[in-house]
Amino acid sequence: MTAGVYVGLTAPALDGYLGILAGRAPLTAVVTTGQITLRPLDGPAEELFVSRGFLQVHDRTVTILAEECKPIGQLDAERAWDLLQQAYKLPRETSEQIVYRDEMIHAERIRFRLAQKGRKGAMNMEQALRRGL
Numbered sequence: 001m002t003a004g005v006y007v008g009l010t011a012p013a014l015d016g017y018l019g020i021l022a023g024r025a026p027l028t029a030v031v032t033t034g035q036i037t038l039r040p041l042d043g044p045a046e047e048l049f050v051s052r053g054f055l056q057v058h059d060r061t062v063t064i065l066a067e068e069c070k071p072i073g074q075l076d077a078e079r080a081w082d083l084l085q086q087a088y089k090l091p092r093e094t095s096e097q098i099v100y101r102d103e104m105i106h107a108e109r110i111r112f113r114l115a116q117k118g119r120k121g122a123m124n125m126e127q128a129l130r131r132g133l
Helices: 077-088 095-118 125-130
Strands: 006-013 016-021 027-031 034-040 046-058 061-071
Touching: 006 046, 006 061, 034 095, 046 095, 077 095
Parallel strands: none
Antiparallel strands: 006 016, 006 027, 006 034, 027 046, 034 046, 046 061
C-alpha cells in the first residue's frame, strides 16, 4: 500500500510497540490493532491504522500483511463508533465468546480513538453519547 524509502517505523505488536530502524536484522512479528508510524528520510511522519496481521523485515524491506491497513485520515469516526457498538453486542455466553468480545471491544476502541485523531467524520463526545454508548 504505502511504498517508499523510510528510515524507521513503529508498529503495534503483541508485547507492545515494535520499533524498526534502517538496517534491521530479519524479523517476523504478529501485529495487533493500532497505529503504524512511518518515518521517511525527509518530511513528516505518516500514520496508518492497522488491524491484526503479520510484519516481516527481510532484505531492507518491511512487509505488513494485515486484515486492514489505511491512513488514519481515511478512518470514519461514525463508522468506528458503529463497529464499537457492534462489539459490545457480541455474545458472552462462553469463556471463548467473552475473550473474543473483549478483544473486539479493545480493537474497536483503538479504531475509534484513531478515527477521532484523524478527524475525518469526527464526532465530539456529546454526539457519541447521544448515539448510545
